[in-house]
Amino acid sequence: MAEKTEDVNSIIFLVIDGVGDLPTPKTPLQAAKKPNIDKLADKGITGLLSPIKRGTVPGSDTSHLRLFGYDPEVFYPGRGPLEALGIGMHLNEGDIAFRANFATVKGGVIIDRRAGRIETGDGKKLEKYLSTRIEDVDIVYKHSVDHRGAVVFRGPGLGEFVSDTDPHATSTSVNKSVALDKTPQSEKAARILNKYTEYCARVLSEAAENKERENSGKLPANILLLRGAGRYRHVPPLDERFGIKGICIAGGALYRGVARYIGMDLVLLPSTEDDKILQERAYAAVKAAKDYDLVFVHVKGCDNAGHDGDFNKKREVIEKIDRLMIPIIAKSGASIIITGDHSTPVSRKEHSAHEVPILIYSKEERYDNVKKFDEISCMDGGLGHIRGKDIMPIMLNILKKSEKYGS
C-alpha cells in the first residue's frame, strides 16, 4: 500500500528508545507534532508491542535481542560482553567482560562515581595503565566515553557469576566481588577481579595524569569500578539463523554491541544526537537499505528524557525525529517499522512494562484505520497486541524470507 517510486526489498527498523509513556494527561507521543510519523501510521498498520511479554519490564539489552529474534533466555550474555563489543573490543569464546567506570575514592570511601565527570580524552589517557596479567589471566581495559569503559578477562577456568565491585552508590567502600554460584570458576574470577581492583587503585593513584588532575583542582580517577559480568560466546548470526543481512546505525555502545553480537555490521556515526547527526543517521539508513535486508536505526534521546523526567525534552526528541529523519527514511522505498524497546514514563524516570506502539509501513503488509502513532491510537491497530518474539517472523514475512511450515 506504500506509495513508492523505487522499492527496495529491505526494512528500516527505527527504535525510539524508551518512547512509550503514560498520559499526564497526554503522552509525549500524543503531545508531539509529528505529521510525518502519523502519515506512516495512517497508511500503514499499527499495534502495541510487549518486547518481552505482557507486564515484564524490559532491559534495553534483552529487549533489543528479543526484537531481532534472539530469545534472551537462550542468548543473553549479560551486559558486560555487549558493552565490550559495542566499544569495539574483540572477544573470544569464554571471555568474561564487564562494564567499567572511573570513580574517585578518598580514605577508602567512594566520593564520586564519575571521577568528577572526567572527560573522554582524560579517561583515554589512563587506559594504558589498566591492561595487565594476573595469575594466568590476561586483562584488557578499553576506554569509551566520559568515565566509561569495559574490561575483558581472558584465561582458563573463569566463571561469570561474580558480584560487582561497583557499589552503585557513594559514601561507601568499593565492594569485594564474590562468586554468586560458589563454583571454583566464579571463585577464580572474583579473586582475579579483587586483585585487579587493587591493581587499578595502585596504578591509578600513582599515575601522573591523576596528580595533574589534583593539582588543577579536579577529582582524581583513582579507582575502576566493575559491574555486569558476563561470558561471551559466539552465537549464530542473523545471516545463519534467518538468512538476512543486518546493519546497525546507533550511537550507544550497548546497541552497537547487541548488533555486533548477532552479526550485524555497523555504521559508525557520532554518539551525539544533534540535528545534523540525526539526519546523517537517516541518510545512512537509506543508503544501507540498498545493500542490507535489515537496517536497525537507534535514537536514544527519548529514553534519556524519560529517565530525567523531562516531558518537554521527550516530546522535542520525537518532533526532531519526525522533522529530521522520517522525511528522508520515507523516501527510501524500504519497508519501515517504528517502535520502542520499552516505555520510560516521564513520571517514573525508569523503564516500565507498558506496551510500546509499533507501526509497519510496507507494501508487503496491510493497512489499518489508525491515523496516529501513539500509545492510545495504536490500541485500535490492526496488528493487535504483539510480542517481541513476533517481530522477526513478521519481518521475515515482509522480506519474503520465511520458510514454509509444512507443505
Place this chain on the structure above:
Amino acid sequence: MAEKTEDVNSIIFLVIDGVGDLPTPKTPLQAAKKPNIDKLADKGITGLLSPIKRGTVPGSDTSHLRLFGYDPEVFYPGRGPLEALGIGMHLNEGDIAFRANFATVKGGVIIDRRAGRIETGDGKKLEKYLSTRIEDVDIVYKHSVDHRGAVVFRGPGLGEFVSDTDPHATSTSVNKSVALDKTPQSEKAARILNKYTEYCARVLSEAAENKERENSGKLPANILLLRGAGRYRHVPPLDERFGIKGICIAGGALYRGVARYIGMDLVLLPSTEDDKILQERAYAAVKAAKDYDLVFVHVKGCDNAGHDGDFNKKREVIEKIDRLMIPIIAKSGASIIITGDHSTPVSRKEHSAHEVPILIYSKEERYDNVKKFDEISCMDGGLGHIRGKDIMPIMLNILKKSEKYGS
C-alpha cells in the same frame, strides 16, 4: 443471535483455501460482492487468525491439522501419508508413503515433469505395472488424477527420512534418494526407493501404453518421481480426543487425507469446483450437519487463483461461494465458521504469513460490530487475533462439549 427455525447442534466449518491477501489497493475479499457472507459477518463475530503462529507461513497440511486440534509438532506425518490417505489408500502403522507423479525422461534427462499433461485415464492404465515387491518390502502405487498418484512402502525396518527422487525441475536427471538422518532404517528406505525408481523406469518404458503414446506423438510417462516421504501412524481420532464426529466435504486429496487421518468421514463429490459441484457441497454440508458435530467444507479455487496471481479469478471464486453456497448453508440451522488455512496473496503467488479473517455465526457465540468479512474489517473483530490452536477449543465451547478445567 442467529435467526434459525430449526437449530442443529453442529458446526459447518468452511475453509476457503488461501483466501487471505494484501490490499492492492483492495484485497479480493474487499473487492468481491459477497452480501451473504457479509450478512453472517454482520450478525456474527469476527477476528484474524494465524493458523500456526504470528509470522509463520503455513503449509496447507500443517494448517488444517492445527485448525482441527492436531498440533503438527506432534501429529504431522509428512505430506506423503496424507496424500495416500486422501486418494483412498489403506495405510498400516509404520508404512512409508510418498506423493508420486509421472514424468518423461529422455536420455536420462527429465524433459516434462507431468508426462505431457497425461490424462487421468491414461495414468490409471499404467497403475497395474507399478506395484511390486523389492527385498522384503511390498510396494503399492495408486493413481489419482492427471499425472499424480501415491506410493506406499510396507515392510520391516523402514525409515522415513529420505530425500525425494523428484528434482522439482526439468533438464536434470532423476535424483538418487539418500537417507537424510543416516539411520539404517532410512538407508534401507532410500535403497528400496532407488531400486523402485529403476524398476518403474524399466516397466514403464516397456509398457504398451507408452509405446502407443509415442506412436500418437505424445510424451511417454516413462518415469515415476517420488517426494514427500512420511511415516503413517494411527493417531487418536477426533471422536476419541474431543468427543466429536467429523465429516469432510473436499475435492483435493490432501484435505480428504487430513480428514481421514484424524478420523473424519468423507463425502465423495467430484474434485472440480464448477457451480453445480459447489452447490452440491453446500447441500451435502446441510445434510451432514444433522448427523455430525463438525462438517468441514473445503474450497480450493482461491488458493489456485492466488498461486496463479489472478486477482479477478480469486474475487470470482469468493463471489461464487457467496452466491452458490452460503445461502444454502445459512439455512442449515448449524453454527457456521468461515476462514482460510493461510493467505496466498495474488502479488506473491505463494503462501504468506499474513493473518486470515475468520467469522463465527452461532447462537452460541457473541456478535461484534464488524459488518464485512475481509482482512481489514476483521481487524476490529470481537475475537481479536487468534491462533489455529484456539479453534478447536472455541468449537468445543460452541458445541457445549468442552471439559471444565477445575471444578
